[in-house]
Amino acid sequence: MELELRHLRALVAVADARSLSRAARVLHVSQPALSGLLRRVERSVGGALFVRSPTGCVPTRLGADVVAEARTVLAGVSALTERIGERRAPAGxxxxxxxxxxxxxxxxxxxxxxxxxxxxxxxxxxxxxxxxxxxxxxxxxxxxxxxxxxxxxxxxxxxxxxxxxxxxxxxxxxxxxxxxxxxxxxxxxxxxxxxxxxxxxxxxxxxxxxxxxxxxxxxxxxxxxxxxxxxxxxxxxxxxxxxxxxxxxxxxxxxxxxxxxxxxxxxxxxxxxxxxxxxxxxxxxxxxxxxxxxxxxxxxxxxxxxxxxxxxxxxxxxxx
Structure with missing residues (x-):
């Protein structure tokens, strides 16, 4: 499976919220849908990205690396779209x-x-x-x-x-x-x-x-x-x-x-x-x-x- 921006946004949301249910609310999706997406991403990268702990849902070592890369990619995409948007004046x-x-x-x-x-x-x-x-x-x-x-x-x-x-x-x-x-x-x-x-x-x-x-x-x-x-x-x-x-x-x-x-x-x-x-x-x-x-x-x-x-x-x- 090829990772898409929506997958990266989901990983960052889970890492920030430390909870699948809270991340699902942020993303405006159901918790089962988010859980399914996370499982597909984990199969794609070849390992678990998050584990449950007394403090919530936390990244594994692999998960921390993937989330860090996801943040970098999303920041770059955000900066690019903002620059494009600033140049794209509405035609009407x-x-x-x-x-x-x-x-x-x-x-x-x-x-x-x-x-x-x-x-x-x-x-x-x-x-x-x-x-x-x-x-x-x-x-x-x-x-x-x-x-x-x-x-x-x-x-x-x-x-x-x-x-x-x-x-x-x-x-x-x-x-x-x-x-x-x-x-x-x-x-x-x-x-x-x-x-x-x-x-x-x-x-x-x-x-x-x-x-x-x-x-x-x-x-x-x-x-x-x-x-x-x-x-x-x-x-x-x-x-x-x-x-x-x-x-x-x-x-x-x-x-x-x-x-x-x-x-x-x-x-x-x-x-x-x-x-x-x-x-x-x-x-x-x-x-x-x-x-x-x-x-x-x-x-x-x-x-x-x-x-x-x-x-x-x-x-x-x-x-x-």
């Missing part, structure tokens, strides 16, 4: 994909003004799997996506990610006169007592995650409404006919109240995604810092957001 507008609420427009405006950009075009898709596949195939230049915490990996090969927020809670929107709107946060169990409007069950990763969490808490949502249009969903909420999930960064409106869910049982990770070796990759740190700044500036959008933000949400935001 940057194609920004994903679905992330206010940040989509905020980032689009910022990208329009930076000197290395030739404009921006916005492509929205609520299906993060489709967005990431399109990015990997070259149909997008970068994307902002929300990823629910499910065990199956969704980030494809050829896509790099940077975390904007690792654990953003899911809020709900409802009419100000709704029975659940009187409290600062609604009880999770209470959502099962009122009509719910959302994606059809089992059709998206979000709906699969929602079903899993509801099952764990013994909650059965009554979902008579399955709108495909955001305007229809908002009309249902305004009319008091439904409660619906919402991003934590959603803004309070006169006819729509934003509320947290007690205990934050539902959450997602927000990530910036791009392809290595591109102009976007060369400016990834700059873009990431801009998105984080915009996120931090969202204070004041709702009382629910402000309470979560000051109660610990801001402490999880990347710094530096």
């Amino acid at each position: 507008p940057l194609r920004l994909g994903g679905y992330c609420g206010f940040l989509h427009l905020a980032l689009a405006r910022w990208l329009r003004e930076v000197p290395w950009s030739h404009g921006v075009s916005v492509h929205e898709d609520q299906d993060e799997t489709a967005t990431l596949a399109r990015l990997a195939a070259g149909g997008l230049d970068l994307a902002l996506v929300y990823l629910p915490p499910l065990p199956d990996p969704v980030v494809p090969d050829g896509v790099e990610t940077l975390v904007i927020h690792p654990r953003e809670p899911v809020f709900v929107i409802l009419a100000p006169g709704h029975p659940l709107a009187g409290a600062r946060a609604v009880p999770f169990a209470g959502l099962g007592e009122h009509p719910w409007a959302d994606d059809p069950p089992g059709t998206t990763r979000w709906s699969a995650y929602l079903q899993r969490v509801c099952h764990r808490h013994g909650i059965a949502l009554d979902q008579p409404h399955r709108p495909q249009c955001l305007a229809t969903l908002l009309d249902l909420v305004r009319a008091g006919m439904a409660v619906a999930p919402a991003l934590a960064t959603r803004e309070d409106r006169p006819a729509i109240a934003v509320r947290a869910i007690e205990g934050a049982p539902l959450w997602q990770e927000l990530r910036l995604c791009y392809r290595p070796g591109t102009a976007v990759a060369a400016h990834a740190a700059e873009i990431h810092a801009a998105v984080v700044d915009h996120y931090a500036g969202r204070q004041g959008c709702s009382a629910a957001f402000d309470h979560w933000w000051h109660d610990g949400g801001r402490q999880l935001l990347p710094t530096g």
Whole structure:
């Protein structure tokens, strides 16, 4: 078997994490998949590369040599792709994909003004799997996506990610006169007592995650409404006919109240995604810092957001 860059990245991840399970999370793969890859690499090099010890998974003498060489190769590839990316100016507008609420427009405006950009075009898709596949195939230049915490990996090969927020809670929107709107946060169990409007069950990763969490808490949502249009969903909420999930960064409106869910049982990770070796990759740190700044500036959008933000949400935001 010929070693590939993904094999080298896996070896370095295991060495750094000192644990197959932690390395698998870093690589966005399952632990069995990583174990199988490691066995194939060991057969290829002719010996064990890691052994279990009281301090974790540690390299053997052969493993230490291979990991050191892997680091050298990966550093060289990273430097090469960065140099190529710096020289490869985008030929047209940057194609920004994903679905992330206010940040989509905020980032689009910022990208329009930076000197290395030739404009921006916005492509929205609520299906993060489709967005990431399109990015990997070259149909997008970068994307902002929300990823629910499910065990199956969704980030494809050829896509790099940077975390904007690792654990953003899911809020709900409802009419100000709704029975659940009187409290600062609604009880999770209470959502099962009122009509719910959302994606059809089992059709998206979000709906699969929602079903899993509801099952764990013994909650059965009554979902008579399955709108495909955001305007229809908002009309249902305004009319008091439904409660619906919402991003934590959603803004309070006169006819729509934003509320947290007690205990934050539902959450997602927000990530910036791009392809290595591109102009976007060369400016990834700059873009990431801009998105984080915009996120931090969202204070004041709702009382629910402000309470979560000051109660610990801001402490999880990347710094530096």
